[in-house]
Amino acid sequence: MHGHGEYIWADGIKYEGDFVSNALMGHGTYSWTDGSTYEGEVCYGIRHGIGTYKCAKTSSVYKGQWYRGKRHGKGTIYYSQGVASWYEGDWENNCREGWGMRCYPSGNIYQGQWKNNVQHGEGTMRWIQLGQQYSGQWVNGVQHGHGTHTWFLRRVPGSQYPLRNEYKGEFVQGLRHGQGTFSYASGAVYSGEWNHNKKHGQGKFIFKNGRIFEGEFINDRMAEFPAFFIDGTKTPDLSGIRTHSPPSDGSKAKKSGGTASLLGPDIALSIETLLNQFPEAQRDQELRQVEFAIMRHITLLRMIYSFYGSLGHDHSPDNTFLLTRLQFWRFLKDCGVHLHGITLVQMDRLIDEKLHSPFSTMLLRQCLSYIVIAAYHIYHKDTRTSKNVLVECFSKLMKQNIIPNAKNVKGPLFCHHLRAVIGLNYIDRCWEIYQVFCKANNTTLSNQTMTARHFIWMLKDLGLLDSELTTTRMLEILSSENPAIYNSAHGNLDLEVGSLVIFAHLPSLTHELE
Structure with missing residues (x-):
């Protein structure tokens, strides 16, 4: 027998393929009576080389290298028809041995070294549904x-x-x-x-x-x-x-009232001061309904938190960032919160009753709480009912401000990544200067903020205003995002300007000076 042919044994096993001098040699296909098949290279009738074996009894499929009838070398085996359970890697004498990746029916994954079909050596196991991972020696x-x-x-x-x-x-x-x-x-x-x-x-x-x-x-x-x-x-x-x-x-984390938060312990709201403005019998309902509303938008809100938290950062070890006050103010301003008759400085007081350093950070749960508080102070006068006020205000803020405008960064600082990364290197010194000029005020806002008028005076004291960078030009820069400060018809230099306004316009100021 020499060349291409077909050989059928008495028990029904069939081979079709190459023959060399009466030996099954070259490329061929085996078919067993139970429906199992092998297609690939053979040597003296034995699977040897590259081939694919399909087992009818277990529905498993192996594709890879063979040596004297055994899985040996590189290969992949699928243990079920749904290919949800598989192994890809090294084999030795039909055993998983060497380096390989195993995906279990549960979705768990092990990637690393093997010996005699079990994890042995260095490897990483991930339990997907349980949210756990082990990386090390086995x-x-x-x-x-x-x-x-x-x-x-x-x-x-x-x-x-x-x-x-x-x-x-x-x-x-x-x-x-x-x-x-x-x-x-x-x-x-x-x-x-x-x-x-x-x-x-x-x-x-x-x-x-x-x-x-x-x-x-x-x-x-x-x-x-x-x-x-x-x-x-x-x-x-x-x-x-x-x-x-x-x-x-x-x-499970509990709220102060003893009822588990719908949002979970990691992002449970902290708006007790706001809830105290409602009748006691109404508070739980107000909180519950606004939590439902947040759950409907939680994916977007997480993305917004992550996006603004990364502004001005070149990189992070795990590509994650905590949101700073400065970045949160940028988010509020992008969403036009300051155009509803409330300045960012006033909003900061309403949110936390005191002013904070622009570098202080907040967790996602704090950010969500502040958004709910901001929504109430902007829209509570427009609510149509006396029930579910918080959810109505929050929904309006989402629909009219956040969804259309979030992540569309405005202003001259954060809208250019490289400029922000470089500019933030000097922000500590800017904050020191800002604080010094605030303390020099004799107004009731002493030690806290400065007004647009004080900012202009500061630039004059520093010798930065001249015939080209005039007071009018500086007011035009300040009013680029808040027309209430100055326009051709009128101006209001007594408006408070927070540190975001000062820091955000420093690049524009630098450009004007250059």
Whole structure:
């Protein structure tokens, strides 16, 4: 038999392909009676080289290299017809061995080294639905050696940053055992000895308020204060973890009224001062309805938070940023909040009853709370009913201000990325100057803000005004975003101007001087 042909055994197995001197050699196709098939290279009747095997009984499909009838080399196997379960990587004698990636039916993914069909060596396992990840050393399918296990408490596109619990240190048979550091999402940190997933031995605990306890721990508690529950935190259990991970303790944050927030503990609103303006029987309903409204727009609001938080930053280690007051004011101004008869300085007082440094940061939940407060003060006089006032105001702000205008950055500072990155290098010094001139005021706003008139006086004192950069030209620059300050018909130099106005127009001022 030599050339192309077909051979059928008595038991029904069929081969069709190349023959060389009576040997099955070259490229061919095997068909078994149960429906299984192999198509690829063969050597003396054995699968050898590149080929594809389809198993009718298990619905699995292997595509890759073969050596003397066994999966050996590089190859991919799909364990089911839906291709939701597969492995791609190295093989040795029909076993996963070397480097490879395994996707499990649950969606969990392991990527790393293998030996005898189990995780062994360096690798990373991601439990998708549980929001957990382990990256480090494995021995016979279990975390063993040095590694990092992370519990992502929040990983939503557009969120301000990935909140997480994280342990870095030694593992023994899947348990935290030996030396390691656990960083809590609250900001607390424990560094020291572990025994079977519990803090045990000498260690140091840094509380979220900065206080430090250093000493002996026994069975997850401080030996000197065994009844003291540390910071309300609990390290997740890892016992028995292999290709799955136990859920977290399931605790939920509560609001002051005792009812769980619809938005979850990470973005629960803090608008008690605003709610106190409503009758007590109406407060829960007001809060609940505005939470529903926020949930409908939460994806957009997260994206807006992330977008404005990145303005003026060249890069971040994890590409996430916290929103500063300066960036939040830019967001409000882009949305035209200041065109409703309330200046940004007045809005800042309404939001928090005091003025803050432009560099102070806020979490997403604070940002959402401030948006609700701003919406109320802008639109509460236009509400048609006495019920669900907050949701009506918030919806108006979203529809008329935020949705049409957010992320359309105006002003001369943040609209050019490179200019903002360079300009923010000098903003600390600008803030110092701003504060000095505010303190020099003899008005009731002393030590807080300056008016447009004071700003012009400051430029004159600094010798920046001349025949080309005149007072009129400077007022035209200031009024580019707020016509109430100056136009051809009238002007109001007594309007307060916050630090955003000052900082935002410094590039324009520099351009005029050059």
